[in-house]
Amino acid sequence: GENVEQHPSTLSVQEGDSAVIKCTYSDSASNYFPWYKQELGKRPQLIIDIRSNVGEKKDQRIAVTLNKTAKHFSLHITETQPEDSAVYFCAASVGGGYQKVTFGIGTKLQVIP
Amino acid sequence: GAVVSQHPSWVICKSGTSVKIECRSLDFQATTMFWYRQFPKQSLMLMATSNEGSKATYEQGVEKDKFLINHASLTLSTLTVTSAHPEDSSFYICSATRWGGETQYFGPGTRLLVL
Numbered sequence: 001g002e003n004v005e006q007h008p009s010t011l012s013v014q015e016g017d018s019a020v021i022k023c024t025y026s027d028s029a030s031n032y033f034p035w036y037k038q039e040l041g042k043r044p045q046l047i048i049d050i051r052s053n054v055g056e057k058k059d060q061r062i063a064v065t066l067n068k069t070a071k072h073f074s075l076h077i078t079e080t081q082p083e084d085s086a087v088y089f090c091a092a093s094v095g096g097g098y099q100k101v102t103f104g105i106g107t108k109l110q111v112i113p
Numbered sequence: 114g115a116v117v118s119q120h121p122s123w124v125i126c127k128s129g130t131s132v133k134i135e136c137r138s139l140d141f142q143a144t145t146m147f148w149y150r151q152f153p154k155q156s157l158m159l160m161a162t163s164n165e166g167s168k169a170t171y172e173q174g175v176e177k178d179k180f181l182i183n184h185a186s187l188t189l190s191t192l193t194v195t196s197a198h199p200e201d202s203s204f205y206i207c208s209a210t211r212w213g214g215e216t217q218y219f220g221p222g223t224r225l226l227v228l
Contacts, residue, residue: 044206100147102159103156105156
């Protein structure tokens with residue numbers, strides 16, 4: 001089955017700096033890669049997703065890149081703000097979110113004011 | 114749109130009792146619902162996938178007789194933890210997808226504590 005590895009497990013950045021979280025996946029058939037943000041004690045919220053026919057996608061301060069050949073994808077957050085502090089999960093799926101989604105271990109991001 | 118609710122939000126029960134958790138899609142029809150378990154500071158581990166009107170598909174290592182899943186309608190799925198034990202204490206989260214949709218919308222989770 002699919003295996004998603006994520007790093008780093010924790011990340012501290014100064015407010016205004018950029019943060020990068022990297023993930024790799026094992027199943028070359030995976031074609032849908034969502035990223036979720038989970039604040040303490042709350043539900044995961046989708047922040048951005050990308051399909052395998054796209055190399056990069058951007059939404060304001062958040063961008064995701066995908067390298068199908070290397071089977072890795074990354075989340076980039078620019079101009080970080082304290083409210084960006086949360087746990088971020090990458091995930092991979094074959095066929096889309098209505099199919100089984102395998103999550104990474106999560107990255108705890110702390111933005112220091 | 115795309116709101117998913119769970120009930121109860123937390124539950125404390127005695128060892129050996131059964132606990133039922135409901136997951137509802139409030140403003141859309143959910144063809145597929147997923148049940149996850151999340152231990153503190155860990156990732157979401159998929160327990161099972163349920164499609165309306167059919168039997169749930171359980172992940173390897175998840176006991177289907179212990180974690181009963183029913184998806185009786187397009188807006189409701191239930192997870193029953195039978196004969197709960199302290200090791201079943203965890204955060205249980207459901208998610209749902211629309212027909213033809215890609216995004217999984219998560220419920221707020223249910224925190225279960227078995228004494």
